[in-house]
Amino acid sequence: MPDTPRPASVSFSEFEPVSTAAWQARIARDLKGADPATLRWQTPDGFMLDPFYHREALEALPEPPTPQVRPSATGSSWRNVPSYSVPAGERGHATILRAAEALTRGADGAHFVVADATAFDVEFLHAHLPLDTTYVGYSLTNAPAAFIQRLLDTGISELHGFLQHDPISNHLHNFKGQLQELREALTLTQHMPNFRALTLHTAFFGNRGATVTQQVAFALATAAAYLSELPTEALPIANVAAAMRVHVAINPNYFFEIAKLRGLRRLWVTLLHAYGLPPETAQVPLWAETSSWSQTTLDAHTNLLRVTTEAMSAVLGGADALSVRPFDCLFHDPNEFSDRLARNLSVLLREEVGLGQVQDAAAGSYYLETLTDTLAREAWTLFQKIEAKGGLPAAIGLVMQELHEAAQAQFRRIATGEQVVVGTNKFQNTREHFDFNPKRLLRSREFDSTRATYPSEVLRLATSLHFERREKKRKRAAVVLLGSHTNQLIEESFLRLLPDQEQADLHESHPVGTLSVLLSSTEEAILMYATPEQFGRFARYIYRIADDDTTFVPPVLITADLATMQEAVRVFGFQEFTVQGYSTEDVLARLQGK
Incomplete structure (x- = not known):
């Protein structure tokens, strides 16, 4: 239209561009003769980071970075999916009603951690959360195919949501039998584009102290195992890949967690290419959950601050679903107050902060693009090491040894105060009175x-x-x-x-x-x-x-x-x-x- 205002320039031409050499000279001057190299620091993942990145950092990357797109039906936004545990022997009625109430108050779906799949009342679930229209996830440790069949027996033709049954990450017995169960579950749902029946439980490693590099590498190794073992003539490899999603735990290391999700997406394309699958089929959904590894019982309200940074990392890293843990879930029974705070955090980030209005807010950042590339290369190297040992589950001993060493190193850093946990090893509330026994x-x-x-x-x-x-x-x-x-x-x-x-x-x-x-x-x-x-x-x-x-x-x-x-x-x-x-x-x- 002729009367449409022209967009104003955002090049800030009134400021002269500052070269890398000029920035380095200013850093050297501010250090008063100290060597700038002393500001480099070694990450827990074992590689070095510089204190300063400029446009040359992007030029040094193997290929120009491109913005990453969230593969979600919600577009540039993400689903707010609270998690609910259903203990063994319970039919889940009270939990289902909590989830139904949450859907009227800002939640976009529900995730049920079901200890006993045979006891969970799917008819009651369908009556209160219609399964043909509601986004629902299920985490099971047994009988996934029978559970899917029970859901379908409620009279629906298509499910929305996901299933998490990962015998590799969860170290379940009878691996061959578990694989056959998974094949049957995937066969039942392979023509349902809105349901992912093969969710990888990578959060297991993130919640036990794995570095971000290890988490990405272990996710790739788990995916490779299923891509190699699950396909049959009736279940093509493309259908197995299309059924996958990755469940990740998000910890407070803000920039590393953003880079972790971006690096995982990048390597996923490489992995599926190795199996002969085209790039357009390699967009994996990422379900992020704030970490249990980082939560504390001491000065517990600091957990509210931790989950805020974790949730922001998940969203900026491109997660298509987000679950926020209630701040008091370690020591209190579920309650409406902490449930509401956890649920509203995602709503606030979307409605007030506006993080759902962009696809890849980190794109083009000199530091984050470099960190993403470095993490991806380190993770791919570790993944290849696991594959050289026979892949998973054969190399699970190597994986658990790597995990143990990373966790012990973090325990030591917390004990010495090198890694600060506010309210626990620094800035403690010595007069704290516990509101639990x-x-x-x-x-x-x-x-x-x-x-x-x-x-x-x-x-x-x-x-x-x-x-x-x-x-x-x-x-x-x-x-x-x-x-x-x-x-x-x-x-x-x-x-x-x-x-x-x-x-x-x-x-x-x-x-x-x-x-x-x-x-x-x-x-x-x-x-x-x-x-x-x-x-x-x-x-x-x-x-x-x-x-x-x-x-x-x-x-x-x-x-x-x-x-x-x-x-x-x-x-x-x-x-x-x-x-x-x-x-x-x-x-x-x-x-x-x-």
Whole structure:
């Protein structure tokens, strides 16, 4: 139209362009003679990053970066999909009603983690969330094909949503039988374009401390295994690829998480090309969920801040579905308050922040494009290493060893304060009053012990029990299992709290592979260590469990009268945890901030 205003120039011509050399000269001047190379830092993934990137960084990439497109029916936006757990033996009625209510308040779908697929009431589900129009996801550990058939028996012709049943990532038994179950589930749904029946549970690795490079590599290795094993004459490889989506956990490392999703999309095209599939079929949907690995029980409202940055990373990285964990889900039953906050975060990012109005906000960023390329190359190298060892599941030992080393490195960084966890190892609220029962939480089998801050938290919760018990003068004692590999973490955490001139020499007397335990009574709290076998026999003795009972799993928290506990500790040979020059009470008080 002739009266349409012309767009104004956005080249900022009034400012002279600044060259890379000019920026480097300014950095050198600001450093007052220090070497700019000292600002380079090594990432947990093992590669170096520079403190400064300019347009030459894009020119150094193998090919010019192009914006990435979110392969979603929602266009440039994403689906807000809260997750709900349905415990074993429950039909799920209350959970289904919660999900139905959420759909009227900003949710775009629902994801059910179903412990018992045979008990879940699909008829009730269809009555309240019509399955032919509602986006619903299901995570199962058994009988996926039978479950899909039950959904179809409600009278619908097509499902919307996804199925997550990943025997490789979840280490399920009878792999060949599980593959056949998956084939049947894929066959039932392969003509349903709005349902993805092969969701890879890569979040398993992200929620156990894997680096971003490892998460991408493990996702590719899992996908390669299914692309190699699942296709048949009745189930072509193109249909297997079309059924895939990837479930990823998002942690607080903001830029790395953005680059992780972008790098995964890029490598997915390469992977499918290796299987002879064209690029137009290689757009994989990414379902992102805020991480359980990064959540804390200490100063728990900081979880609200963590999930905010995690959700933004997921959206900017191109996730087509997002699940936000309630900030108190580690220690509280589901409740309307935290559910609403979690659900509204995604709504706020879309409706108020406007992040759904662009496809790839990171496109063209010198730093993010370089980081995406670096992560992709590192992940592809690790993927090839896994394939050289026979691929998955044959190379699962290599994968778990890589995962273990990455998690232990992160535990050490948190213990020494190198990696800050606000409210847990820095800026602690020493006067915090828990709005949950620490004793009940430690006894709960549902308490997530796979998280980054678990060693720090369980020590704090256990010593809180001691101080509480001392105030109440109860004539009972408790032994709390702090976990394996925590002796060194406790030492390092304690040393970090001492002035330099008070640094103590440590007794190197804690054998590798021992468990850290805490004996707490009204009179004293003693840190000790024991072998797994010692602790197992100790627990059996306290609870009078027969040695031939193979179903018994020692609990985290064991209680008894003081005399019995002290005698059992002596008989079963627990050794006191010592730091030269300091008593156990000194160590605990320092770690507690008392």
